[in-house]
Amino acid sequence: MARLENLNLSQQVTNELGKAIIVGDYNTETGLPTEAQLCEVYGISRTAVREAVKMLAAKGLISSRPRQGIRVEPADNWNLYDTSVLKWLLESSPSLYVLKEFLQVRLAIEPQAAALAARKGDQAAIAEIKMALDKMQAAADEPEGVMHEPDLAFHTAILHASGNRFFYQLRDFIRTALHVSIQHTTPAKGNKQAIAEEHFKVYNAIVSGDPERAKNMMTYMIDEAMAFIEKEIADKEAAAQ
Template structure:
C-alpha cells in the first residue's frame, strides 16, 4: 500500500504557492500588475531573490508576463498551463468550478478513448502486468481499506503508457493532477469506487483481448460514469477535495468483491 509523506516546501515553494493561489483566486486580476518587489518582500517577509524566482516560475506556468515598460502583469486564465500540477492544486484550494470539471471531462473523452484503442493494439506483457497490479491495488483498497486514488491514477497512467506514443506518454504525466481531481470526487461518493471497479476491469479485459473497439466503448462507459458521480457530488454541495492533501483512504468493506 502506498504511503504518503508530507511535502515540506522551502521558502521558494511557499512563496510560489502564496502568489499562485492569490492569482488564481482573483486577488490580482488579469491585465493588472502584481505589487512591486519591495511591497511583496515586506508583505511576505522574504528577500527579493525569492520573489524573483517565484515570478519566474509563475511566468513559466503562464500566470504572469514580464517585459520592459510592462512590469509584471497577470495573464488571463486561458493562458495558464492547466496541465501544471501546481495550477490544478491552486484551483482546487479556492474551489473547483463546474466549468473546470466540464473541461476536464471533455479532455478525458478526447484523449483516453484514442489512447486505449492504441493500448489494445500495442500493450506489452509488462504494460498489462503493471495495469493489473494497479487494478489489484484498487480492489484491495475497497475490500480492506486504504489508498484507492493512487492505484486508480496508476491504472489510467498505465493505459496511456501502454499506447507507446511518446506524446501521449508525456501527457500521462501532465494529466496526473487533473485525473486525480476526477478520481477524488468520484471516490467521495460512498459507492463510487465499488461501482466503478467492474468498469475498470472491462477496460483492462478489452486491452488484454486486443480489441480496440471494445476497449474504447469500455473507457467511454467509465468516463461517463465518473461524470455522473461528479454531477451528483456537485448537486449535493458536498465539500470538494483539496489536492494539496493526500487522498483520504477508503474504509474496509465487509463483503469481498469478485473479479
C-alpha cells in the same frame, strides 16, 4: 506566509503569488506590486522575489518588463496542465464545474489511450495494468478508500501503455481529476465489486488486443462518472433556486 517546510523560499513565494493570481487578488487590470514592494510585503530579498517571478512567468501566469512592472497574463495563457497551476485552480474554484471539465478531457484522452494500448501496448506495460487491477480487486473487500490508489495506478498504467508520451504526460492531470472525481462519486456508488468488474473489462479488451472494445468500455466508465456529476450539478442548481 504559510511556512511550508520542505519548500525553499522562492517556491513558497511562488505558491503564495500563484494562488493569489488564480483566486483573482491580482488580475490583468491591477497587475502585481513592484519587486521592491513584494520584498517588503514578504520581508525577503529581491533575489527570492525575482526567482518566484521567473517561475510564475515560466508557467504563463505573469510577464515582467522594465518600467512596466509585473503584469498578470490573461487566464487563457495560463499553463493549466502544470501541476501547481492545476492545484491552485482547484483550491480556488467550485470543484463541481472544474470536475465536469476534467471529465470531458478524460473522455477525450483515456478511451483513445486504451485503444492504443490494445493495439500496440507492450508486455511490460500491460502487465502494469494487470498489477493495478489485481490490487483493485483485492481492495474490493477492504474498507473505503483502499481502492483509491490502485484505481489511480490502473488509469496511469493505461496512459503509459499507449506508448504516446503526450498521453502519459497527462498522468498527473488525470490523477488529479480522478482524485477529485472519486471524492464526489464514491459515497454514492458503494459497490466496489462492480467498479473492479468494469475495470477488468477494460483490461480484458486491452490484453486481447481489441482497440474498439477497450475504447468503448473506457468511454462507458467515464461516462458513468459524468452522468453522476451532471446530476449532482443539476440538483445543486435546483436547490439554489
